[in-house]
Amino acid sequence: MLTASVCTIGDEILIGQIVDTNSSYIAGKLNAIGVKVNHMQSIADDEDEIISSLKLALSKTDIVIVTGGLGPTKDDITKKAIMKMAGTKSLVCNSKQLEVIEGICRKRGIELSDLNKEQAFVPENSTIIVNKSGTAPGMMFEIEGRLLFSLPGVPYEMQFLMDGVIGNILEIRKPETIYHKTIATFGIPESTLAKQIENWEDNLPAGVKLAYLPNPLTGVKLRLSMYDSSVTDKENVANELFNELKPVLGNAIYGKDSDTLEKVISEYLISRGETLSVAESCTGGKISSMLTFNEGASRLFKGGIVAYDNNVKQEILDVPDEIIIRYGAVSEECAAAMAEGIRKKLGTTYAIATSGIAGPGGGSQEKPAGTICIAVAGPGFVKTKRARLSGDRARNIDRFSSEALNFLRICLNFEPSL
Amino acid sequence: MLTASVCTIGDEILIGQIVDTNSSYIAGKLNAIGVKVNHMQSIADDEDEIISSLKLALSKTDIVIVTGGLGPTKDDITKKAIMKMAGTKSLVCNSKQLEVIEGICRKRGIELSDLNKEQAFVPENSTIIVNKSGTAPGMMFEIEGRLLFSLPGVPYEMQFLMDGVIGNILEIRKPETIYHKTIATFGIPESTLAKQIENWEDNLPAGVKLAYLPNPLTGVKLRLSMYDSSVTDKENVANELFNELKPVLGNAIYGKDSDTLEKVISEYLISRGETLSVAESCTGGKISSMLTFNEGASRLFKGGIVAYDNNVKQEILDVPDEIIIRYGAVSEECAAAMAEGIRKKLGTTYAIATSGIAGPGGGSQEKPAGTICIAVAGPGFVKTKRARLSGDRARNIDRFSSEALNFLRICLNFEPSL
Numbered sequence: 145m146l147t148a149s150v151c152t153i154g155d156e157i158l159i160g161q162i163v164d165t166n167s168s169y170i171a172g173k174l175n176a177i178g179v180k181v182n183h184m185q186s187i188a189d190d191e192d193e194i195i196s197s198l199k200l201a202l203s204k205t206d207i208v209i210v211t212g213g214l215g216p217t218k219d220d221i222t223k224k225a226i227m228k229m230a231g232t233k234s235l236v237c238n239s240k241q242l243e244v245i246e247g248i249c250r251k252r253g254i255e256l257s258d259l260n261k262e263q264a265f266v267p268e269n270s271t272i273i274v275n276k277s278g279t280a281p282g283m284m285f286e287i288e289g290r291l292l293f294s295l296p297g298v299p300y301e302m303q304f305l306m307d308g309v310i311g312n313i314l315e316i317r318k319p320e321t322i323y324h325k326t327i328a329t330f331g332i333p334e335s336t337l338a339k340q341i342e343n344w345e346d347n348l349p350a351g352v353k354l355a356y357l358p359n360p361l362t363g364v365k366l367r368l369s370m371y372d373s374s375v376t377d378k379e380n381v382a383n384e385l386f387n388e389l390k391p392v393l394g395n396a397i398y399g400k401d402s403d404t405l406e407k408v409i410s411e412y413l414i415s416r417g418e419t420l421s422v423a424e425s426c427t428g429g430k431i432s433s434m435l436t437f438n439e440g441a442s443r444l445f446k447g448g449i450v451a452y453d454n455n456v457k458q459e460i461l462d463v464p465d466e467i468i469i470r471y472g473a474v475s476e477e478c479a480a481a482m483a484e485g486i487r488k489k490l491g492t493t494y495a496i497a498t499s500g501i502a503g504p505g506g507g508s509q510e511k512p513a514g515t516i517c518i519a520v521a522g523p524g525f526v527k528t529k530r531a532r533l534s535g536d537r538a539r540n541i542d543r544f545s546s547e548a549l550n551f552l553r554i555c556l557n558f559e560p561s562l
Numbered sequence: 563m564l565t566a567s568v569c570t571i572g573d574e575i576l577i578g579q580i581v582d583t584n585s586s587y588i589a590g591k592l593n594a595i596g597v598k599v600n601h602m603q604s605i606a607d608d609e610d611e612i613i614s615s616l617k618l619a620l621s622k623t624d625i626v627i628v629t630g631g632l633g634p635t636k637d638d639i640t641k642k643a644i645m646k647m648a649g650t651k652s653l654v655c656n657s658k659q660l661e662v663i664e665g666i667c668r669k670r671g672i673e674l675s676d677l678n679k680e681q682a683f684v685p686e687n688s689t690i691i692v693n694k695s696g697t698a699p700g701m702m703f704e705i706e707g708r709l710l711f712s713l714p715g716v717p718y719e720m721q722f723l724m725d726g727v728i729g730n731i732l733e734i735r736k737p738e739t740i741y742h743k744t745i746a747t748f749g750i751p752e753s754t755l756a757k758q759i760e761n762w763e764d765n766l767p768a769g770v771k772l773a774y775l776p777n778p779l780t781g782v783k784l785r786l787s788m789y790d791s792s793v794t795d796k797e798n799v800a801n802e803l804f805n806e807l808k809p810v811l812g813n814a815i816y817g818k819d820s821d822t823l824e825k826v827i828s829e830y831l832i833s834r835g836e837t838l839s840v841a842e843s844c845t846g847g848k849i850s851s852m853l854t855f856n857e858g859a860s861r862l863f864k865g866g867i868v869a870y871d872n873n874v875k876q877e878i879l880d881v882p883d884e885i886i887i888r889y890g891a892v893s894e895e896c897a898a899a900m901a902e903g904i905r906k907k908l909g910t911t912y913a914i915a916t917s918g919i920a921g922p923g924g925g926s927q928e929k930p931a932g933t934i935c936i937a938v939a940g941p942g943f944v945k946t947k948r949a950r951l952s953g954d955r956a957r958n959i960d961r962f963s964s965e966a967l968n969f970l971r972i973c974l975n976f977e978p979s980l
Binding site: 154155156157158159160161162163164165167168169170171172173174175180181182183184185186187188189193215216217218219252254257259260277279298300303324326333334335336338339345353354355356357358359360365367369422424428429430431432433435436437439440441442445446447448449450451452453455456459460489490491503504505534535536537538539541 | 572573574575576577578579580581582583585586587588589590591592593598599600601602603604605606607611633634635636637670672675677678695697716718721742744751752753754756757763771772773774775776777778783785787840842846847848849850851853854855856857858859860863864865866867868869870871873874877878907908909921922923952953954955956957959
């Protein structure tokens with residue numbers, strides 16, 4: 145099996161100033177074509193460090209992908225380090241990349257500087273992947289039978305260039321396939337889930353590996369992986385195994401692979417020509433933001449109201465004053481009135497509403513931080529749910545949002561496609 | 563200087579299923595107490611791999627922090643691997659952690675299973691950091707004068723335990739200080755910025771290192787780092803250097819360190835007792851979500867409307883029909899009417915509105931995907947701006963949101979505190 149390692153360069157990663165999202169993106173792409181990533185590392189903007197880490201990576205895996213340190217500024221030293229390592233002396237101008245750079249400067253109305261122009265100069269023994277989304281091209285080196293790719297660290301540009309990287313790997317090497325299949329569950333804590341499927345897990349066939357992936361937004365995912373080429377018809381094996389789980393986990397299963405709650409709900413409602421609106425208090429726009437993340441959201445999502453202030457709940461969502469006085473803004477009654485209010489106002493088939501306390505402040509004995517009230521309104525019904533979660537503010541907002549989407553899913557009661 | 567390495571364990575990281583956010587969090591915490599992170603790596607759920615990587619890490623740095631593989635499920639093998647490496651034979655029950663586990667099960671209304679109970683059993687030669695936010699405790703090992711910490715991989719639990727890790731490091735070792743200072747800019751592309759400050763950068767004193775940190779939500783940050791203990795009074799040196807940039811960069815500078823546009827705007831408006839509302843079309847709730855992320859947002863933010871459908875713009879925000887017919891929903895005129903509409907409806911001091919095309923579909927020759935119209939309404943004024951960005955949908959939504967917040971900041975015209 146072809147193996148790879150990913151190396152991200154930049155002091156900003158090592159001091160914790162940014163999260164490295166590149167490694168994950170790259171690993172996902174490599175995995176999809178059957179290249180197994182054995183190792184990821186992040187290292188400093190330091191020439192010696194870069195050279196020794198890349199040498200070690202090249203000695204251990206067939207493919208090494210490096211990101212970062214290719215920008216126009218002085219702290220960007222990857223190109224120089226790789227040239228030193230590969231014994232390259234001279235740079236040549238890549239006319240295609242230069243054209244792109246000129247175009248970008250023109251569009252932004254800025255002068256073509258020497259710094260920008262330098263980006264088109266590449267080591268003579270490298271193969272270039274032209275970067276149409278930025279100024280620094282991708283570079284491929286063949287070193288003692290191994291492939292080394294160097295890409296810019298800006299995620300958007302790196303992602304653009306990865307298509308070229310994948311094309312080159314498929315052409316030069318011929319990867320075998322790795323098979324993964326994942327099912328997504330929501331509503332059962334990881335340890336309870338493990339207990340429920342203990343028997344099934346103990347009896348998994350050889351060569352099939354199970355992993356648990358818990359996440360506040362997507363629930364607990366269960367992944368089966370088969371690297372072993374002796375397992376034939378891997379897809380069938382995985383499907384049969386997951387089918388055995390259906391009676392055990394029931395409607396906790398909501399989808400597969402990269403499915404999210406908002407994705408499966410959107411696809412289901414769009415297929416039925418139905419629409420959705422959202423009234424949010426404590427989730428502050430997060431649910432609307434999740435629903436509009438995917439293209440085509442406008443077919444489903446008509447709009448949302450972030451009713452942070454009680455006045456907004458009363459005046460725009462028509463929540464009766466007596467509900468807020470009698471039950472408080474954080475109550476199932478208020479959430480129900482908010483859901484009915486937005487559903488009527490926007491004329492949608494369904495509506496979700498949330499009211500709760502994200503914390504850390506604002507809680508009381510009766511309604512501590514982490515309390516969430518959710519309502520779903522639909523044709524002829526309003527259903528509500530109250531839950532108490534424990535987390536910090538950011539985690540509570542995420543979990544409130546996913547609990548609300550999951551409650552809508554349960555109310556809709558549809559069969560997931562696995 | 564005390565050095566550290568961070569090692570995250572989990573196949574889900576290596577196949578690109580999740581982004582590793584733990585390393586960044588841990589590095590930030592270590593950095594703040596003067597421990598320099600030299601290396602981060604992610605490795606598989608594989609005993610041999612774990613043992614060899616940790617041995618290597620311990621040979622190179624004073625402190626090693628490992629996350630992952632401590633869950634209750636069978637794919638979690640870190641504890642076993644570390645015991646093998648440290649030559650530990652037996653486990654002992656930690657009564658404090660057992661109490662926490664019992665409490666969690668009671669609260670969730672689930673039975674205390676053997677799987678849960680096992681979590682309280684820890685290697686006899688380890689020092690325990692009790693985990694009150696989950697079932698798996700943190701463990702500290704002293705191995706040949708080096709410190710090895712093993713923490714669960716769930717970010718929320720790891721974050722809880724890092725406070726204990728930091729406490730232990732401060733007590734057992736005595737780290738020196740590293741100094742970083744960052745200023746935040748918005749509106750100048752990285753390469754133009756580099757050109758503008760070239761002279762200044764060339765004349766930085768020895769021992770002071772500059773880094774550029776571009777990000778679609780926060781702009782380009784500039785960080786000065788001083789590791790060298792020969793530079794005394796580091797804070798003054800950094801302040802003087804950044805002061806020299808003020809006349810060069812003008813109002814592009816909006817804050818320092820971990821400042822974000824929403825944070826500086828919120829602090830400024832709250833200090834003046836002023837309020838804000840938001841009407842979003844293409845940004846789909848992202849701006850509201852950013853503004854409500856920080857605690858105390860309710861003092862500033864009254865509410866928002868996600869007017870995805872044109873009907874919502876007309877009926878709730880009172881955008882006149884003729885504006886949509888004459889200029890289209892994506893126009894500065896429509897954005898202005900949306901901002902005025904929400905400001906009036908919610909009675910806030912200021913209002914932001916966005917209308918644009920996040921893409922990839924929905925664009926035209928005249929208004930291609932990436933077009934964004936922004937309006938800010940305040941006492942006696944409405945200002946608008948139109949821009950064209952190029953990115954995929956997710957990036958466009960992020961940049962639309964930050965452009966809108968930055969436009970509000972420019973309209974407010976306040977001095978950042980650096």
